[in-house]
Amino acid sequence: xxxxxxxxxxxxxxxxxxxxxxxxxxxxxxxxxxxxxxxxxxxxxxxxxxxxxxxxxxxxxx
Amino acid sequence: xxxxxxxxxxxxxxxxxxxxxxxxxxxxxxxxxxxxxxxxxxxxxxxxxxxxxxxxxxxxxxxxxxxxxxxxxxxxxxxxxxxxxxxxxxxxxxxxxxxxxxxxxxxxxxxxxxxxxxxxxxxxxxxxxxxxxxxxxxxxxxxxxxxxxxxxxxxxxxxxxxxxxxxxxxxxxxxxxxxxxxxxxxxxxxxxxxxxxxxxxxxxxxxxxxxxxxxxxxxxxxxxxxxxxxxxxxxxxxxxxxxxxxxxxxxxxxxxxxxxx
Numbered sequence: 001x002x003x004x005x006x007x008x009x010x011x012x013x014x015x016x017x018x019x020x021x022x023x024x025x026x027x028x029x030x031x032x033x034x035x036x037x038x039x040x041x042x043x044x045x046x047x048x049x050x051x052x053x054x055x056x057x058x059x060x061x062x
Numbered sequence: 063x064x065x066x067x068x069x070x071x072x073x074x075x076x077x078x079x080x081x082x083x084x085x086x087x088x089x090x091x092x093x094x095x096x097x098x099x100x101x102x103x104x105x106x107x108x109x110x111x112x113x114x115x116x117x118x119x120x121x122x123x124x125x126x127x128x129x130x131x132x133x134x135x136x137x138x139x140x141x142x143x144x145x146x147x148x149x150x151x152x153x154x155x156x157x158x159x160x161x162x163x164x165x166x167x168x169x170x171x172x173x174x175x176x177x178x179x180x181x182x183x184x185x186x187x188x189x190x191x192x193x194x195x196x197x198x199x200x201x202x203x204x205x206x207x208x209x210x211x212x213x214x215x216x217x218x219x220x221x222x223x224x225x226x227x228x229x230x231x232x233x234x235x236x237x238x239x240x241x242x243x244x245x246x247x248x249x250x251x252x253x254x255x256x257x258x259x260x261x262x263x264x265x266x267x268x269x270x271x272x273x274x275x276x277x278x279x280x281x282x283x284x285x286x287x288x289x290x291x292x293x294x295x296x297x298x299x300x301x302x303x304x305x306x307x308x309x310x311x312x313x314x315x316x317x318x319x320x321x322x323x
Contacts, residue, residue, distance in 0.1 A: 060103065
């Protein structure tokens with residue numbers, strides 16, 4: 001998760017966001033194994049051991 | 063009228079949102095300058111893994127309150143895949159097809175990768191993005207980007223964060239002359255308002271900068287200075303500047319001068 005080995009109980013991407021407290025409030029974007037996963041597809045996206053998940057949110061940029 | 067993918071901008075100043083001492087200072091710079099576009103990025107959000115909280119929420123609220131156009135970037139991406147995925151994520155979060163396409167070819171100089179850029183631009187254009195490619199002043203690269211579907215180009219003035227101004231004025235002038243109808247934004251390397259004015263006087267359509275304002279002692283005042291420089295350059299360009307010449311030419315009439323035989 002975001003570049004660090006992480007133990008989670010979630011088995012789907014949407015459950016992972018809930019587990020991490022990221023399911024509500026402002027927007028985040030997700031990617032699984034370097035491929036974008038649109039928000040509507042998170043619930044149907046299963047997680048497997050070794051998957052690389054990125055969760056990103058708005059930040060300052062130039 | 064110059065538009066950027068069909069959008070006319072109230073002012074031709076685009077500001078980055080990074081490196082400011084505080085969110086309030088950032089907001090002040092936008093307010094004093096009237097900058098019409100804010101560049102933003104996406105970064106990791108850890109949630110409970112990062113001690114809870116949502117680092118991105120306050121920032122995103124602040125940007126929305128500014129009421130400016132948002133231009134997400136792919137800053138820090140080094141490959142086509144990274145850039146495309148980041149762009150797709152940015153489109154969902156920021157709800158805009160605009161993307162400042164940045165693919166870094168060298169970590170030291172932060173030069174754009176001229177080989178990856180057109181391919182990434184083509185993939186993104188085919189996917190419905192409106193691509194603002196951060197590029198060099200190279201003409202052939204510009205041609206390839208236009209062929210890839212870009213309708214705007216963003217040549218650098220100098221490497222990101224250097225503040226050196228227009229290091230290759232000849233190259234930029236040539237690029238402007240070669241593609242007179244393509245909206246072009248000089249992006250990166252601008253250090254002083256005079257650099258911005260110079261680029262606008264050359265006929266460029268807008269200026270995008272960040273560090274020169276954010277790292278100034280008084281960012282709001284510097285942002286205002288840039289706004290006026292950009293406006294001055296735009297007016298000058300539209301007023302058809304005189305051609306420089308090597309030999310002096312008197313401006314006061316010679317005819318009628320006293321003491322002439």
